[in-house]
Amino acid sequence: MIRLDEKRSLPWQALAWALPIVRERAATVIGVVFLSCIGSAAALLPPYLTQRLVDEGIVGGKVDLVLQLCVAFLALMLAGVVVETVSRLAYLKLSAHVLFGLREEVYRHLQTLAPTYYARTRGGEILSRLDGDVAEVQRFAIDAPMALLNGAFSLVVAMALMLSLSPMLTAVVFALVPLQVAALMFTRPWLERSTQDLRRQSAAMSSFFVESLRAMKFIQATNAAKRQEAGLRAHHGDYFAALRRSQLASLGAGGMQRILSGFGVLLVFAVGGSMAAEGGMSVGVVVAFIAYTTRAAGPLQTLAGVFMGWQRAKVSLKRIQELAAERPTVTSPSHPVALAEPMRGELRLDAVRFGYGDQIVLDGASLEVAAGSKIALVGASGAGKSTLIDLLQRHYDPVAGRLLFDGVQLDLLDLVELRRRVVVVDQDPVLMPGSIRDNLRFVAPDADEAALQRALMLAGLAKYAHGDGLAKPVGASASALSRGERLRIALARAILQDPAVLILDETTSGLDLPVAQEIIAAVDRVFAGRTRIVITHNLASVGQLDRIVELRGGSLVEHVPVRAAAPLLRAV
Structure with a gap:
């Protein structure tokens, strides 16, 4: 500092x-x-x-x-x-x-x-x-x-x-x-x-x-x-x-x-x-x-x-x-609370209020997300879906209300541990200069070659898992890869991070429906039993859901899923 x-x-x-x-x-x-x-x-x-x-x-x-x-x-x-x-x-x-x-x-x-x-x-x-x-x-x-x-x-x-x-x-x-x-x-x-x-x-x-x-x-x-x-x-x-x-x-x-x-x-x-x-x-x-x-x-x-x-x-x-003079909006507590093992990935929002200056984005939003469930988060552009994700990764703290991970308030957790357990894959993933190997090891510096190859194969990039594939340069601004390949590399990074909660923030937006469904199917296979939050405007691409929640007017509103299983979570 x-x-x-x-x-x-x-x-x-x-x-x-x-x-x-x-x-x-x-x-x-x-x-x-x-x-x-x-x-x-x-x-x-x-x-x-x-x-x-x-x-x-x-x-x-x-x-x-x-x-x-x-x-x-x-x-x-x-x-x-x-x-x-x-x-x-x-x-x-x-x-x-x-x-x-x-x-x-x-x-x-x-x-x-x-x-x-x-x-x-x-x-x-x-x-x-x-x-x-x-x-x-x-x-x-x-x-x-x-x-x-x-x-x-x-x-x-x-x-x-x-x-x-x-x-x-x-x-x-x-x-x-x-x-x-x-x-x-x-x-x-x-x-x-x-x-x-x-x-x-x-x-x-x-x-x-x-x-x-x-x-x-x-x-x-x-x-x-x-x-x-x-x-x-x-x-x-x-x-x-x-x-x-x-x-x-x-x-x-x-x-x-x-x-x-x-x-x-x-x-x-x-x-x-x-x-x-x-x-x-x-x-x-x-x-x-x-x-x-x-x-x-x-x-x-x-x-x-x-x-x-x-x-x-x-x-x-x-x-x-x-x-x-620019102060961090969040810091790790001096004595963080350790999460119990094994981590379940249960999330809870309790009357959360947050905004940017005078602009209120979330106003008393409450939600319970059961461990291992898969929900879709929908809402109009600018409704605050990405803001909600930023709160879950604790880039900001709410001005009122609480957010909890496995029953522990987020501001009591170590920031490094929280962000390792709650991972986001967004629609335009950031790839760093270097090779595919460099980008995978950016999130998992101690991973061996076998772990990198396994992550690529699970993410649907088997062609880069063997030979000189890992050494392929991603190019300036990842221009050497297609958007689908960039998304799959981001997914491979998430696999290496092994999170308890995976958030897909408009990840498949703009992709052809078969490609989007293929990526979501890979997510469901690899992260079955993990908590998944899918932010989307196209419910047809997200597969089987446990719940659909809409962010509207600063509140979270429950909808009946198209292909719902037994309800596993409750929106308030």
């Missing part, structure tokens, strides 16, 4: 959110910081050696010192390359670990949210937060502390070396620091607004691609390709405008810092050069100071970069905070 405290300041929130993951790599963090400081120290030595090279070696006429200092320069360069390589690889491992950990935490939270969240939120918006925003927070959480430590270390070392050369020139250089801070504060609102707008436009374009690719067949069939291209061009225009504003903000902030840093170099030239011309300072000191002024600007630029990263991270953290 994502834990973000709205009362805590956003930068510290980013650090606090990443801290548990960073702790797992504490040794790597220490190593990266240590190597970074060594690299910075090594980078600050050349100007100091340059001063000795000019004043003592070249001007002083000491050839041996010149050669020694050249060797020292070479050693520093080689050591710098080695240190930088090791540091970069360690940092890469650390940042990837933190990024993946944060993203997994957000994804874990997304898996707890109700279907209504995904119904009202565009897919591209979720992707944008899961990818771009999490990465931005990770960059700030890792880069900012390290940049601050490294920048502070470099600044202290540079200042110490500069003071040892010339306290007066040091004061000239650092007199510009207040101006640099003021420039950062001036550009802050601009950076924040432009980043927010860019994130918004990026999410809109991601949503366009997700929704368009999903509907490509419809776009082709309705000759809407040109209109979609025009829509993409409009998104590109909006994104480019936002990108340009963001770049201008970054360039403006960075440009002001570079101008002030350049002005510092000019001051060193003017003051130090004048003193050297008058004999009050050696040429080597001036040369070294010019180099140090440039290097001192590096840590200051780093600190400015941290400030700009803070603005970007703040926007991203707010967007993740909005996602984190």
Whole structure:
């Protein structure tokens, strides 16, 4: 679960959110910081050696010192390359670990949210937060502390070396620091607004691609390709405008810092050069100071970069905070009740009331479903049949009334156990990318080959149960399979799950009657003695029934089945 405290300041929130993951790599963090400081120290030595090279070696006429200092320069360069390589690889491992950990935490939270969240939120918006925003927070959480430590270390070392050369020139250089801070504060609102707008436009374009690719067949069939291209061009225009504003903000902030840093170099030239011309300072000191002024600007630029990263991270953290504010509608109880074995599959709805906002779908619905019975649930489109199924799998809890499984209230059961015992096969089953074997093992990861083959044969897919059939790719969006084959694979998955209650949600809708009857006959053979609920608009396809129940006006109303056996359940 994502834990973000709205009362805590956003930068510290980013650090606090990443801290548990960073702790797992504490040794790597220490190593990266240590190597970074060594690299910075090594980078600050050349100007100091340059001063000795000019004043003592070249001007002083000491050839041996010149050669020694050249060797020292070479050693520093080689050591710098080695240190930088090791540091970069360690940092890469650390940042990837933190990024993946944060993203997994957000994804874990997304898996707890109700279907209504995904119904009202565009897919591209979720992707944008899961990818771009999490990465931005990770960059700030890792880069900012390290940049601050490294920048502070470099600044202290540079200042110490500069003071040892010339306290007066040091004061000239650092007199510009207040101006640099003021420039950062001036550009802050601009950076924040432009980043927010860019994130918004990026999410809109991601949503366009997700929704368009999903509907490509419809776009082709309705000759809407040109209109979609025009829509993409409009998104590109909006994104480019936002990108340009963001770049201008970054360039403006960075440009002001570079101008002030350049002005510092000019001051060193003017003051130090004048003193050297008058004999009050050696040429080597001036040369070294010019180099140090440039290097001192590096840590200051780093600190400015941290400030700009803070603005970007703040926007991203707010967007993740909005996602984190979405609370799961249901959770497993801390001490779930264990169901008695063997499970019977008896269901009961007791005066259940549920709705979406002001729209009431179920209003005092009551029903008793005897263990092992088969009922048909009918009703007009939009009457709430799928909502009833969502309640039975506990994607939602009713606002009033109770739902019971084998006499135990659903909210007292472990969610994983409940959803393993109540399985739904709907009219458009979801197949994951990969092979038929991958899709069967998605619900039963420990099933052996024999169990997979048996499930396919029982579901009427014997042609895929032998040879290379299990390795057949299902294709993008399961396009390599017919609808009947997709339904049978979903049925095979249900067989592997071994539920006490099987729900067929318009499973055979749109199929030819003989094919629909064949699938239902397979269900009745395999799940004989299990509780079966068949949601349908075509009673001719569902075979022998124990009861027909209609959902109408928020209530469940009993009907006499066409080929009824002795009534096994009672609707109230």
